[in-house]
Amino acid sequence: MSALDPRPSVIADRLKKVKKITAVTGWKGGIGKSVTAATLALLLTEKGHKTGLLDLDLTGASCHFILGSGKAFPREDMGLVPPFVHGVKFMSISFFSKGQGVPLRGANVTDAIIEMLAVTLWGELDHLVIDMPPGIGDAALDALKFFPKARILAVTTPSPVARDVLRRSLDVYKAMRVPVAGLVENMSPKGVPYDPRLDAALGDPEKLLKTAFARRLEKVTRRFAGG
Ligand SMILES: Nc1ncnc2c1ncn2[C@@H]1O[C@H](COP(=O)(O)OP(=O)(O)OP(=O)(O)O)[C@@H](O)[C@H]1O
Ligand SMILES: [Mg+2]
Numbered sequence: 001m002s003a004l005d006p007r008p009s010v011i012a013d014r015l016k017k018v019k020k021i022t023a024v025t026g027w028k029g030g031i032g033k034s035v036t037a038a039t040l041a042l043l044l045t046e047k048g049h050k051t052g053l054l055d056l057d058l059t060g061a062s063c064h065f066i067l068g069s070g071k072a073f074p075r076e077d078m079g080l081v082p083p084f085v086h087g088v089k090f091m092s093i094s095f096f097s098k099g100q101g102v103p104l105r106g107a108n109v110t111d112a113i114i115e116m117l118a119v120t121l122w123g124e125l126d127h128l129v130i131d132m133p134p135g136i137g138d139a140a141l142d143a144l145k146f147f148p149k150a151r152i153l154a155v156t157t158p159s160p161v162a163r164d165v166l167r168r169s170l171d172v173y174k175a176m177r178v179p180v181a182g183l184v185e186n187m188s189p190k191g192v193p194y195d196p197r198l199d200a201a202l203g204d205p206e207k208l209l210k211t212a213f214a215r216r217l218e219k220v221t222r223r224f225a226g227g
Helices: 007-014 033-046 063-067 107-119 138-145 160-175 205-210 212-220 222-226
Strands: 018-025 051-055 088-091 125-131 150-156 180-185
Touching (some): 033 063, 033 088, 033 125, 033 150, 051 063, 063 088, 107 138, 150 160, 160 180, 180 212, 180 222, 205 212, 212 222
Parallel strands (some): 018 150, 051 088, 150 180
8 A cells, every 4th residue: 555545544534424333353264254244234224223334354254145235236336335134334346356266465465445435435334343354364354554543353262262352352452452342152151152043044134043052142242233
């Protein structure tokens, strides 16, 4: 990104009317970050909040699959207006990648993220939920810089390996002064238990909202709706 790049100032303008930004992360791969982010967006919408969902996992985008976004597509209007998918304003690289893999690396990932943030017209939102990619590469760190209002919803599992990764990630967020506002212990009787019916509900928001996973996540994330 050059010093002459106008996009960062455009991004701040694009996010001006977004009240709360929640970045769902956990660093470890495959622990349920995307199902948590997409379901949280559906739950907030169910409660009557104007909600957006941004899939920032460019190489492993999965929210379109979880929501079943089908033929929905952004509308052009001096930028891109995200389509509503089951009431959630949704933006993802999946709209443009046509089912193909996205072999981006290094600075190109950051550039694609900046581009997506600069063109997306979110309008007024109570909540913007961001599905973060696994790990904390340059792209994820760069992306967080564009969300000064962001707070973290950390996802982990009872696995000692996941917890160890989480502990280190929390140290990094602390150093970056990004507040960690909540923790979801997924696939755990103490948090959100393993739900054998979850996978069959992916792609169908009505069904997804009725799963034990969603109902339990609703309780665990209740304060995200207000505070
Ligand atoms: N509590 C749960 N009960 C049952 N299945 C679950 C649960 N949480 C997640 N899963 C399943 O685990 C798989 C991985 O979930 P998901 O894609 O959300 O993980 P992720 O952390 O986003 O992965 P990645 O690091 O690749 O982005 C999905 O098939 C999802 O349905
Ligand atoms: Mg994911």
